Amino acid sequence: MTALRERRDAAIGVFDSGLGGLTVASAIAAALPDEDLLYLGDTARVPYGTRSPATVVRYARNNVAFLKERGVKLVVVACNTVSAHALGGLADGGDTPVLGVIRPGARAALAASRGGPVAVLGTPGTVRSRAYEDAIHELDPERPVHAIACPLFVPLAEEGWTDHAATTLIAREYLAPLAGTGVDTIILGCTHYPLLQRTLRAVADDVLGTHVTLVDSATAVASEVVRFLDATSGRRPPSTTTHRFFVTDAPERTGEVAARFWPAARGVEHVDIKIL
Ligand code: DGL
Numbered sequence: 001m002t003a004l005r006e007r008r009d010a011a012i013g014v015f016d017s018g019l020g021g022l023t024v025a026s027a028i029a030a031a032l033p034d035e036d037l038l039y040l041g042d043t044a045r046v047p048y049g050t051r052s053p054a055t056v057v058r059y060a061r062n063n064v065a066f067l068k069e070r071g072v073k074l075v076v077v078a079c080n081t082v083s084a085h086a087l088g089g090l091a092d093g094g095d096t097p098v099l100g101v102i103r104p105g106a107r108a109a110l111a112a113s114r115g116g117p118v119a120v121l122g123t124p125g126t127v128r129s130r131a132y133e134d135a136i137h138e139l140d141p142e143r144p145v146h147a148i149a150c151p152l153f154v155p156l157a158e159e160g161w162t163d164h165a166a167t168t169l170i171a172r173e174y175l176a177p178l179a180g181t182g183v184d185t186i187i188l189g190c191t192h193y194p195l196l197q198r199t200l201r202a203v204a205d206d207v208l209g210t211h212v213t214l215v216d217s218a219t220a221v222a223s224e225v226v227r228f229l230d231a232t233s234g235r236r237p238p239s240t241t242t243h244r245f246f247v248t249d250a251p252e253r254t255g256e257v258a259a260r261f262w263p264a265a266r267g268v269e270h271v272d273i274k275i276l
Contacts (some may be wrong), residue, residue, distance in 0.1 A: 001096050004073055004234035011223065011242075013062040013072030013096075018046035018158050018247075019190030019258055021078030024101065025219035026262040030078065031226050034236050037243045038072055044249035047154045049123020049190065053085040058145055060086045066246075066273045068096055073234060074120075076225060078216075080189050081123045084131035087236070095239035097228070104224045105187050105217030106148060110143070112213045113185040119178055121200075122189035126151040140221035146181055150174045150193070157192035160257045167196055171203040173175035178207055185213045193224065194218060195261055229232065246271040 007073050012032070014025045018041045025039045040063055042048075048056050060082040067075050075098045077090070079081050083100030091098040109118050120132040127149040151176075156167050178186075186204055188194050194216040204212045228234040245268045247254045255268035 003096070003213055003215065004232040005071040007095075008234050008236050009243075010071050010073035011038045012074050012076060013038050013040070013044065013067030013070070014076045014078050015040040015067060017041070017048040017059075017081070017256060018078040018154070018192070019261065020154070020157060020190060020195065022258055022265055023191050023194045023216065023218045024076060024078035024221050026264070027222035028225055029264065031222040032229070032235070033065070034238050034241060036236070036241050037176055038067060038070055038230045039243070039245045040066055040263075040273075041245070041254065043247040043254050044077055044197055045156065047123070047151070048079065048081045049125045049154060050151055050253060051125065053125065053134050053219055054195050056081055057089065060090060062273050064090050064098065065250055067269070072096065074099065074225070074228070078191050080105075080131075080222070081125045084126045084129035090218040099193060099221070099224060099228060101191065101217045101221050102131050102189075103135050104220035105189060105215060107222035108217060109185050109215045112215050113180045116182045116184035117124065117146060118140045119181070119183045120126070120145060120147040120189040121150050121153070121193060123185060126189055132187060146178060146183060147189075148174055148177065150190070153190065154192045154240070156184070157195040158257065158258055162196055164170070167199045171199055172207070175203055175207045178204070180206075182213065183196065183208060184210070185215060186212065186260070187217070188214045189217075192216070231236065245269065248273055
């Protein structure tokens with residue numbers, strides 16, 4: 001097994017079903033300005049959140065294989081659905097460590113909360129897996145958790161409808177069950193949701209009648225990556241960096257929306273990943 005410090009000049013690989021993982025990739029780029037990044041958005045097969053765990057695991061393996069073939073030193077799963085279903089098996093005891101988003105998100109939520117119940121908004125797959133409940137209850141067994149599946153947020157984010165009236169209407173419908181629960185913190189448990197943050201904040205404050213903290217796990221994941229690279233002497237020494245962006249379908253359309261969220265996400269390239 002090659003130690004990470006011997007591969008410290010290699011890129012960090014980040015993948016998601018689509019554009020959502022760019023929220024995580026941009027946080028990593030901000031926290032680690034000397035690292036090369038290789039991003040893969042599986043836009044040909046988005047969304048993952050409504051698919052069976054077996055299918056999500058298969059897609060995730062294809063994505064990891066693609067990133068490993070390009071020699072990344074570390075894979076960050078910038079997708080809650082994959083982190084919920086598949087994280088354990090993706091490293092397969094190989095040389096390339098794999099980090100997910102759920103534990104950092106759960107930790108960040110408990111740190112932000114004023115002690116009240118916590119809500120999790122996620123894909124149907126993430127909510128069904130109860131991965132957030134488990135991660136939160138490992139840290140605080142008594143904490144009430146309300147999990148809500150919000151599948152329509154993913155296409156709204158992919159479409160760039162961040163402040164659209166339709167997004168507000170749909171958010172009201174999804175968040176309505178939180179009224180009267182005393183929730184003080186909401187985890188955006190899907191990496192697409194931070195793209196809709198402004199609308200979600202307004203609707204959440206209104207439904208709950210108080211200021212609610214929205215937790216976007218991107219920053220927490222970036223801190224986890226920093227800690228991990230420091231602990232393994234895997235950080236790249238100061239140098240100029242390259243960020244590359246691959247998608248499995250429609251690079252022009254994806255590139256246009258991606259650049260609106262993260263101006264550095266330019267030159268999105270198309271790639272055919274091997275379907276295993
Ligand atoms: N962005 C992903 C997540 O964090 C998946 C969204 C989807 O493809 O349904 O769960």
